[in-house]
Amino acid sequence: MSFKKITKEDIEHFQTILDTRYVMTDTEHLERCSGDHTEDLRYLPEIVLQPGTTAEVSTIMAYCNQQLIPVTARGAGTGLSGGALPVYGGVVLDMKRFNKILYVDKRNFQVTTEPGVITQELQEHLKAEGLFYPPDPASKGSCFIGGNVSENSGGPRAVKYGVVKDYVLNIELVLPDGNIIWTGANVLKNATGYNLTQLIVGSEGTLGIITKIVLRLIPAVKHDLTLLVPFRSAFEACAAVNAIFLGGYTPSALEFMERDALEWSMKFTQSTGVHLPEDIAAHLLIEVDGNHMDELYRDAEAISEIVQKFDIGEVLFADSAEQKNMLWTLRRKVGEAVKSNSIYKEEDTVVPRAELPELLQIIKRIGAEYGFQSVCYGHAGDGNLHVNIVKGTMSDEDWNGKLTLGIRELFKEVVRLGGTISGEHGIGLVQKEYMDIAFNDTQTMLMKQIKHVFDRNGILNPGKLFVGA
Numbered sequence: 487m488s489f490k491k492i493t494k495e496d497i498e499h500f501q502t503i504l505d506t507r508y509v510m511t512d513t514e515h516l517e518r519c520s521g522d523h524t525e526d527l528r529y530l531p532e533i534v535l536q537p538g539t540t541a542e543v544s545t546i547m548a549y550c551n552q553q554l555i556p557v558t559a560r561g562a563g564t565g566l567s568g569g570a571l572p573v574y575g576g577v578v579l580d581m582k583r584f585n586k587i588l589y590v591d592k593r594n595f596q597v598t599t600e601p602g603v604i605t606q607e608l609q610e611h612l613k614a615e616g617l618f619y620p621p622d623p624a625s626k627g628s629c630f631i632g633g634n635v636s637e638n639s640g641g642p643r644a645v646k647y648g649v650v651k652d653y654v655l656n657i658e659l660v661l662p663d664g665n666i667i668w669t670g671a672n673v674l675k676n677a678t679g680y681n682l683t684q685l686i687v688g689s690e691g692t693l694g695i696i697t698k699i700v701l702r703l704i705p706a707v708k709h710d711l712t713l714l715v716p717f718r719s720a721f722e723a724c725a726a727v728n729a730i731f732l733g734g735y736t737p738s739a740l741e742f743m744e745r746d747a748l749e750w751s752m753k754f755t756q757s758t759g760v761h762l763p764e765d766i767a768a769h770l771l772i773e774v775d776g777n778h779m780d781e782l783y784r785d786a787e788a789i790s791e792i793v794q795k796f797d798i799g800e801v802l803f804a805d806s807a808e809q810k811n812m813l814w815t816l817r818r819k820v821g822e823a824v825k826s827n828s829i830y831k832e833e834d835t836v837v838p839r840a841e842l843p844e845l846l847q848i849i850k851r852i853g854a855e856y857g858f859q860s861v862c863y864g865h866a867g868d869g870n871l872h873v874n875i876v877k878g879t880m881s882d883e884d885w886n887g888k889l890t891l892g893i894r895e896l897f898k899e900v901v902r903l904g905g906t907i908s909g910e911h912g913i914g915l916v917q918k919e920y921m922d923i924a925f926n927d928t929q930t931m932l933m934k935q936i937k938h939v940f941d942r943n944g945i946l947n948p949g950k951l952f953v954g955a
Contacts (some may be wrong), residue, residue, distance in 0.1 A: 487574060487656065488554075488652075489554055489555060489556045489574050489575075489945070489948070490553055490554045490555050491532065491575070491894075492533055492555060492576065492577070494749045495899060496533075496555065497509065497511065497533065499549060499565040500533070500535060500546070500549075503542055503545050503546060504535060504536070504538075504542060504546075504548075506898070507845070508535060508536040508537070508538070508583070509533065509535060509767040510533065510536070511523055511532070511533050511534075514610060515534045516530050516531055516533075516534060516770055516813045517530070517534075517539065517681040518534075518563075519531055519534050519560055519563070519572070519578040520571070520572070521538065521563070521564070521571065521655050522563040522564065522565040522566075522568065522569070522570045522571060522783065523563070523566055523625075523715040523821075524566055524567060524568040524571070524914070524916060525829075525830070525831060525916070526829075527571060527915070527916075528571075529571045529572050529573045529575070530572070530575065531558070531572040531576060531577065531578040532575045532576055532577070532579075532748045533577055533578070534578045534580050535577055535578070535580065536580045536581075536582060536583050537581075537583065537584075538583040538584070540658060540660060540666060540697040543579070543660045543664055543697055544664045544665075545660055545664065546577070546579065546659050546819075546910075547652060547660055547661070547663065547695065548663060548664025549664075550576075550577060550662075550814060550945055551662050551663050551664065551943055551945055552865070552875075553567060554943055554945060555576050555577055555945065556570040556572070556574040556575065556577065556874050556945050556947075556948050557576060557577045557578075557579055557662075557695075557945055557947070558570060558571070558576065558578050558579065558691070558944075558945055559578075559579045559581060559632075559636075559691040559695050559696075559946075559947065559949050560578050560579065560580050560581065561581055561582075561601065561602065561629065561630035561632050561633030561636070562582075562604070562629045562630045562633060564625040564628055564629040564633065564702075565633065565637065565832070565911070565914065566821075566832055566911045566912075567834075567908070567911045567912040567914030567915065567916055567917055568912060568914040568915030568950075569636070569637065569690045569691065569912050569913075569914035569915070569947070569950060570633075570691070570914075571713045571915055572915075573915060573948070573949035573950075574948050574949055576638065576945075579695060581601050581602045581632055582602050582630075582667045583602060584600035584601050584602035584603075584632070584810075585600060585602040585603055585604075586600045586602055586603070586942060587599045587600075587608060587611055587900040588600060588698065589666070589911060590611075590612065590615055590617070590920060591650070592615060592616075592617065593633065594672070595617065595702060595703040595705075596672060596700055596702055596703060597612060597617070597653065597700070597701050598698060598699070598700050598701075598702060599617070599631055599698070599699050599701065600632075600697070600698060600699075601630055601631060601632020601635070601696045601697065601698075601699060602630050602632060603629075603630065603631050603632075603634075604625040604626075604628060604629070604631075605621075605622070605623065605626040605627075605628060605629050605630070605631050605634055606622075606627045606628070608631055609626070609730070609861060611624070611672065612656075612703060612706075613706055613893065616705065616706050617703040617704070617705065617706055618703060618704050618705060618706040618707060619701060619703055619807075620643045620644075620646075620647035620648070620653075620720055620901070621639055621640060621643070621644065621647070621648075621649055621650045621653065622636060622641040622642060622643050622732065623639040623640065623641040624641065624817075624820075624821060624903055624912070626641070627771075628755075629662070631699060631701075632669070632696050632699065634650050635650055635654060635657070635696060635699055636687075636688070636689065636690055636691050636912075637650075637688065637690060637698065637910065637911065637912040638650050638651050638687050638688030638910065638912075639910055640698060640865060640868070640870065640909065640910040641740035641865070641910075642740075642741055642773075642817070642865055642867075643737070643738050643739050643773075644865060644867075644868055644870075645737065645738070645739060645740050645865060645867030645868045646736050646737065646738045646739075646775075646867075646929050647704075647738070648760050649910065650687060650688075651684060651687045651688065651838070653656070653701045653702050653703075654683055654684075654687050654699060654700070654701060655671070655672050655673065655683065655700045655701065655702050656668055656669060656670040656671060656672050656683060656699075656704075657669045657670070657683055657686050657687075657696055657698070657699055657700070657701040658697045658698035658699075659686060659693075659694040659695065659696060660694055660695040660697055661694050661940060662692075662694065662940065662942075662943065662945055662946045665696075665850060667682075668762070669682040669683040669685075669686055670682065670683035672700050673701065680905065684934070688912070690912050690947065690950055690951060691946065691947040691950075692913060692937060692940075692941070692946055692947045692950055692951060693937065693940040693941065693946065694940060694946070695860070695935075695946075696768035697947065699825045707738075707775045707776055707777060708776075708777045709777065709778075709779050709782055709785070710711065710773055710774065710776075710782070710810075711773065711774050711775075711782045711785075711786045711803070711804070711881045712771070712772070712773045712803075712804040712809075712810045712813055712814075713770075713771075713773075713786060713789065713790065713801055713803055713804070713921060714760065714769055714770075714771055714772075714801070714802040714804070714813055715769060715770045715772060715790075715798055715801050715802075716763070716766040716768075716769050716798060716799035716800070716801075717766065717769065717770070717796060717797065717798050717799075717906050718765050718766060718767055718797045718798070718799070718855055719767055719768070719796075719797055720745075720767045720768035720846060720848065720862075721767070721843045722742055722796045722797055723742060723767070723768040723770055723796075723848055723866075724742065724768075724842040724843040724845075724846050724866065725842075725843045726770060726792070726793050726796050727740060727742070727770065727839060727842055727866045727867060728839055728840045728842070729792055729793075729795070729796075730772075730793070730832070731839070731867075733788065733789070733792045735774075735785055735788060736739060736775055736788055736952055737772050737774050737789070737867060738773045738774060738775040739771065739772070739865075739867065740770060740771075740772050740773075740865070740866055740867030741770065741772075741817050741863070741864070741865060741866060741867070742768065742769075742770060742842075742862070742863055742864055742865075742866035742871065743767075743768060743769045743770075743771065743816075743817065743820065743863045744767070744768050744861055744862045744863060745762070745766060745767050745768060745903075746861045747820045747823075747824070747861050747862065747863040747874075748760065748769055748816060748820075749760065749762060750820070750823040750827055750861070751816045751817070751819045751820045751823040753823065754819055754823035754826055755815060755816060755819050755823075757815070757816060759809070759812045759813070759816075759942060760802070760813070760816065764801060764864030765799075766799055770793070770815065770866065771813060771814075771817055772789060773902040774786055774789070779922070781886030784831075786803070791868060794953060796843075817863075820861075820863050821872070821874070824861050824874045828876045828877050828878055829876075829885075830874050830876050831874075831875045831876065831889070831916075832872055832874050832875070832911070833872070833873040833875065833907075834872055834873075834894060834907075834908045834909050834910060834917075835870070835871050835872075835873055835898055835905060835907070836868070836869050836870040836871070836905050836906060836908070836910075837869045837871075837903045837904060837905030838869055838903065838904045838905065839866075839867070839868065839869040839901070840844060841869065841903040841904065841905070842866060842869060842871065844903060845899075845900065845903060845905075846862060846871070848896065848899045849862060849871075849873055849896065850929075852892050852895055852896050852899075852909070853875075855892070856877070856888055856889060856892035856895075857880055857884060857888070858875050858876065858877075858880055858889060858892065859875070859876045859878050860873050860874065860875050860876070861874040862874070864870065865909070865910075868903065868909075869909075870909035870910060874898070875889065875893070878915070880881075890919075891915070892930075893920070894923065897920050897923045897924075898923055901923055901924060906924050907920050907921075907923060907924050913950070913951050913954075914950050914951070915949060915950055916952055918950065918951055919953055920954055921952060922953075930952065933951070934955075937951075937952075937955070
């Protein structure tokens with residue numbers, strides 16, 4: 487793929503669109519925008535632009551499209567699939583100035599927001615209004631809502647409330663040629679033409695630049711209870727997940743953590759809040775929520791009775807806000823803890839929930855065959871298991887060659903079980919070589935044609951999703 491390198495004349499042109507403060511070519515800004523949270527990958531852009539209005543984005547895109555300059559949109563840089571990496575250099579469009587919550591419509595349970603608002607700050611703002619936006623990825627304290635929309639993020643509460651796509655009603659989108667459109671309507675039902683809104687959700691910044699988002703909301707819930715259940719068998723912990731649902735209960739969160747995941751997270755956060763007996767192999771972190779505490783206590787007790795049928799240790803009921811926060815901090819910090827221990831790769835597998843025990847067995851079998859250690863955790867309630875593959879003592883040769891074969895075998899098994907190769911992290915750069923496992927030639931052709939309709943010159947986030955893109 488051939489793109490134009492940015493010249494002095496291009497820089498001067500961008501300075502006619504933006505205040506010079508927001509046109510950056512210094513080493514500090516280029517390096518900051520060269521990576522995200524995906525392994526240790528780095529790709530330097532040639533320039534970083536920070537627009538503050540839709541009109542500025544439109545003007546930038548029209549110029550870049552005409553000049554064949556690649557553009558990669560960037561949110562907070564918390565992605566785990568390399569989606570925000572400018573692999574062809576060019577422009578990084580840093581959306582951090584799009585940081586306003588524009589309008590909370592309490593009558594219609596909606597909010598209009600710019601994409602650079604931090605997800606947790608949006609949730610807290612809405613909670614103060616008695617409203618609830620449920621999707622809560624692990625990085626919610628730093629990630630941007632626009633990045634969540636681009637990746638169709640989930641998080642622990644997806645098991646009860648759904649993922650980002652279930653809350654997006656409408657998007658203001660700047661197309662690669664600079665045209666500005668709204669993708670839908672601010673209504674709960676819409677059977678008018680193709681669903682462009684849902685096409686943009688999860689498209690990983692390859693079809694357009696999101697500049698405004700309209701989200702539907704629900705009433706805030708008043709209470710929640712949290713349980714930590716230790717299991718002597720990780721496979722039984724996975725089996726207990728479906729048993730809870732078959733018992734008639736839908737927790738607001740149901741998270742799985744192997745022993746190593748919890749142990750490493752405790753060391754990373756310097757926490758001593760959980761006792762870890764030697765015979766415990768895994769934990770389920772279970773939350774129930776609602777508006778009536780008596781109902782929550784009944785549900786928690788019933789779930790406790792269900793898990794008692796398995797080989798478990800002592801169930802911990804978090805009896806204070808501090809204890810609940812401690813447990814959730816441990817869960818949310820697992821990824822960082824693993825990364826701090828070793829070079830690693832994280833695979834974002836998802837299967838039908840009842841297939842989790844078999845998936846875990848497959849992961850351990852493939853790990854033994856290919857010589858890698860895995861630390862597994864994730865959103866067990868919806869079948870989404872994060873597999874952190876740790877380099878440990880693997881040779882560089884095996885890590886860079888043999889491991890790819892093991893990952894490919896794992897993904898083939900995931901698809902065989904009825905699952906797919908990413909539940910919430912996206913495809914981006916690092917997963918695209920495995921897309922042939924999930925899609926046949928016809929499906930891939932259709933997606934490439936959609937890309938071409940939106941982005942004829944291929945300037946928008948090139949090098950992502952498809953091999954050869």
